[in-house]
Amino acid sequence: MKITVPATSANIGPGFDSVGVAVSKYLTITVLEPSSQWEVQHDLGDIPTDERNLLIQTALKVKSDLAPHKIDMVSDIPLARGLGSSSSVIVAGIELANQLGELKLSEQEKLDLATQIEGHPDNVAPALFGNLVVASYDGKQTTSVVAPFPDCAFVAFIPSYELKTSDSRGVLPTTFDYSEAVKASSIANLAVSALLTGDLAKAGKAIEADLFHERFRQQLVAEFAPIKELAHKNGAYATYLSGAGPTVMTLIAKDKAAPFVDQLEKLGLDGSIEILNLDIDGLVVTH
The missing domain is CATH 3.30.230.10 (Ribosomal Protein S5; domain 2)
Known part of the structure; x- marks a missing residue:
């Protein structure tokens, strides 16, 4: 079995x-x-x-x-x-x-x-x-x-170092101001709705506008900023931290994935790069 x-x-x-x-x-x-x-x-x-x-x-x-x-x-x-x-x-x-x-x-x-x-x-x-x-x-x-997830490639940059979830959670705030929580929730609602309706352009903007965790965790993953910048130049939908990190995931059209990976490799970052598909x-x- x-x-x-x-x-x-x-x-x-x-x-x-x-x-x-x-x-x-x-x-x-x-x-x-x-x-x-x-x-x-x-x-x-x-x-x-x-x-x-x-x-x-x-x-x-x-x-x-x-x-x-x-x-x-x-x-x-x-x-x-x-x-x-x-x-x-x-x-x-x-x-x-x-x-x-x-x-x-x-x-x-x-x-x-x-x-x-x-x-x-x-x-x-x-x-x-x-x-x-x-x-x-x-x-x-x-x-x-x-x-279903909208049709795209998942380009994963997997750093050579580990990042334990407990350490990644340690940088998060314990409370949120009410108005900020409402704003963060509205962004999340939009991201999910756009994914469910197949609108990766809108979903991508909402994914990158996250207020719940990424702005606090990005400091733990030095590779995030240069990958996101390069992804934007290549017309990617979004770049986000996978889980608690440190893997940096980019959602990009399938025909743009290989050229993006070629440019990403030239950054010389310490880790591996893989094009993944939806399971x-x-x-x-x-x-």
């Missing part, structure tokens, strides 16, 4: 903790033979290979008496880069428990569990469902809307 989960790009500007999109990088879990204890085979560096692995911890939270198995874990989702690496593992862990425990969980139950474990729905929801997902979590249940499948299980 194989469990495949896509990477995700969350927030998308003002959709803070509530909007995300699935993109074409993947975590694949292959369930091998039963074993006397959990064993997770991988080449992902300093990550536990026993029951301390987040995959197994998540599965055991869902069903504590699962029979141990050997697991093969392969992922091209970079760790701590703002592309939902931990969320993909959480979603895979829930599905691992669902399959081995024969739980027959509904899509809503999987989403609620994933959000409760992760804390926010913006990464786990698109990892589950694919596409663009707008979601809200009230502390108990998650309500979500799944929709429409989300979680996939094959037997």
Whole structure:
């Protein structure tokens, strides 16, 4: 049995903790033979290979008496880069428990569990469902809307350094002035509405006008400003911090993506550049 989960790009500007999109990088879990204890085979560096692995911890939270198995874990989702690496593992862990425990969980139950474990729905929801997902979590249940994402390329600049979500959250304010909150909310409403109606020009302007988090976090990612400037020169729709960063994501017409990447490479920034596509499948299980 194989469990495949896509990477995700969350927030998308003002959709803070509530909007995300699935993109074409993947975590694949292959369930091998039963074993006397959990064993997770991988080449992902300093990550536990026993029951301390987040995959197994998540599965055991869902069903504590699962029979141990050997697991093969392969992922091209970079760790701590703002592309939902931990969320993909959480979603895979829930599905691992669902399959081995024969739980027959509904899509809503999987989403609620994933959000409760992760804390926010913006990464786990698109990892589950694919596409663009707008979601809200009230502390108990998650309500979500799944929709197509307008046709474009996702050009990701993935820095060579990590940025932990806890550090990225540390620069955010604890309160907002009421009038500023209203303005920030109106920008978010416009961004979501424009995405849902396929108007990337309007969506892009609203994404870059975010007041909730990017203006505070951009100082943590020195590459953001030069990438955004170059993106504007190349007619991109928007440049935003993916998740908590440090990955910088640019939405651009597909026929403009390759020339943009060529120019981006000439900036000599320390990191990798990838053209990603929308993932429409989300979680996939094959037997």
